Amino acid sequence: xxxxxxxxxxxxxxxxxxxxxxxxxxxxxxxxxxxxxxxxxxxxxxxxxxxxxxxxxxxxxxxxxxxxxxxxxxxxxxxxxxxxxxxxxxxxxxxxxxxxxxxxxxxxxxxxxxxxxxxxxxxxxxxxxxxxxxxxxxxxxxxxxxxxxxxxxxxxxxxxxxxxxxxxxxxxxxxxxxxxxxxxxxxxxxxxxxxxxxxxxxxxxxxxxxxxxxxxxxxx
Amino acid sequence: xxxxxxxxxxxxxxxxxxxxxxxxxxxxxxxxxxxxxxxxxxxxxxxxxxxxxxxxxxxxxxxxxxxxxxxxxxxxxxxxxxxxxxxxxxxxxxxxxxxxxxxxxxxxxxxxxxxxxxxxxxxxxxxxxxxxxxxxxxxxxxxxxxxxxxxxxxxxxxxxxxxxxxxxxxxxxxxxxxxxxxxxxxxxxxxxxxxxxxxxxxxxxxxxxxxxxxxxxxxx
Numbered sequence: 001x002x003x004x005x006x007x008x009x010x011x012x013x014x015x016x017x018x019x020x021x022x023x024x025x026x027x028x029x030x031x032x033x034x035x036x037x038x039x040x041x042x043x044x045x046x047x048x049x050x051x052x053x054x055x056x057x058x059x060x061x062x063x064x065x066x067x068x069x070x071x072x073x074x075x076x077x078x079x080x081x082x083x084x085x086x087x088x089x090x091x092x093x094x095x096x097x098x099x100x101x102x103x104x105x106x107x108x109x110x111x112x113x114x115x116x117x118x119x120x121x122x123x124x125x126x127x128x129x130x131x132x133x134x135x136x137x138x139x140x141x142x143x144x145x146x147x148x149x150x151x152x153x154x155x156x157x158x159x160x161x162x163x164x165x166x167x168x169x170x171x172x173x174x175x176x177x178x179x180x181x182x183x184x185x186x187x188x189x190x191x192x193x194x195x196x197x198x199x200x201x202x203x204x205x206x207x208x209x210x211x212x213x214x215x216x217x218x219x220x
Numbered sequence: 221x222x223x224x225x226x227x228x229x230x231x232x233x234x235x236x237x238x239x240x241x242x243x244x245x246x247x248x249x250x251x252x253x254x255x256x257x258x259x260x261x262x263x264x265x266x267x268x269x270x271x272x273x274x275x276x277x278x279x280x281x282x283x284x285x286x287x288x289x290x291x292x293x294x295x296x297x298x299x300x301x302x303x304x305x306x307x308x309x310x311x312x313x314x315x316x317x318x319x320x321x322x323x324x325x326x327x328x329x330x331x332x333x334x335x336x337x338x339x340x341x342x343x344x345x346x347x348x349x350x351x352x353x354x355x356x357x358x359x360x361x362x363x364x365x366x367x368x369x370x371x372x373x374x375x376x377x378x379x380x381x382x383x384x385x386x387x388x389x390x391x392x393x394x395x396x397x398x399x400x401x402x403x404x405x406x407x408x409x410x411x412x413x414x415x416x417x418x419x420x421x422x423x424x425x426x427x428x429x430x431x432x433x434x435x436x437x438x439x440x
Binding site: 052055109134168169170171172173174175178179181182183185186188189190192193200204205208209211212213214215216217218219 | 272275329354388389390391392393394395398399401402403405406408409410412413420424425428429431432433434435436437438439
């Protein structure tokens with residue numbers, strides 16, 4: 001995902017409706033009056049996050065959507081496909097952050113800082129689906145596949161930290177794996193406290209987070 | 221809680237058994253062979269975190285403990301008391317961090333840094349109960365009371381940031397409320413990635429976290 005996040009639109013239920021994405025995974029493919037697939041996913045993500053995937057039935061989803069179960073089956077094959085598409089929505093955005101970081105010829109520290117900014121933007125633009133992703137524990141095949149993609153993302157971000165340290169731009173006295181966890185622990189903590197209704201813009205959050213992480217809070 | 225965390229002991233189930241604390245809230249009061257109240261809480265916290273409080277029955281707890289329900293009732297009045305004591309275990313530790321911060325006459329930035337270190341130590345020493353606390357969403361009276369205590373802790377930590385900024389020791393260009401969320405978002409992210417089996421000691425984590433937060437990662 002590029003530097004400037006697309007603002008997530010809101011559906012009447014208050015659940016984020018995904019903006020268009022690079023791949024077609026989350027894009028509405030089959031038309032139907034009432035809900036398109038994107039809007040259906042938005043509502044389902046909210047229900048999964050609130051009740052947990054295991055605790056959610058197709059009946060619960062139908063009730064939250066105000067449509068029949070057969071209307072849901074018009075869009076997807078079942079609960080597992082909904083989860084797969086919901087997690088894909090978050091993962092596609094986070095993977096795009098790394099594609100951009102790899103495409104640049106800048107020093108690793110600049111690519112890392114950009115990856116941090118873009119991760120903040122993606123988290124805020126896709127807050128509901130990233131929240132779902134970060135709470136996945138691996139109980140099903142779909143969840144394990146998502147965790148595997150997440151691990152690959154985390155591994156590549158940690159490599160970027162190691163490279164930036166090797167290039168002499170990050171202080172050399174800290175373990176790069178621990179540093180990577182701290183940086184992206186800070187980024188991921190957004191799902192716990194950032195609320196779109198706050199008057200804190202995504203750019204303001206990214207600025208403050210990068211200021212703290214790269215330059216520190218102490219006045220010099 | 222003072223600077224040096226007491227190592228949590230492990231029960232055979234792998235759940236942390238609480239170390240003695242300052243107040244008596246989590247202390248075993250009624251003896252019984254097999255489980256004391258602390259060990260019972262340790263197992264219950266693991267089950268609550270895994271299945272969610274609402275999704276856990278007294279039957280589930282009895283099965284996890286390998287004792288009868290009436291043996292549980294020997295220790296506590298019911299599920300709600302178990303949750304209250306489990307959350308208290310985390311809250312007592314975090315509140316002690318602030319008591320220590322307030323007791324000192326040091327500049328606010330030094331008290332803040334110590335509060336960050338002590339919070340890291342408490343989180344690691346009480347990882348299971350703090351994990352439970354940070355996932356509480358306020359569905360019951362017990363949970364709402366815990367959230368209220370958490371909000372008070374967060375408010376006092378944010379005040380410490382504001383004071384340190386006012387004393388000129390923290391950079392003045394960042395919103396103190398946002399800074400407080402970023403600092404303690406970083407600290408709280410430990411529950412997502414810190415594992416006691418890692419060879420990363422609590423002190424090493426606290427050192428790296430404070431180095432990043434206060435001085436930044438960029439090499440100077």
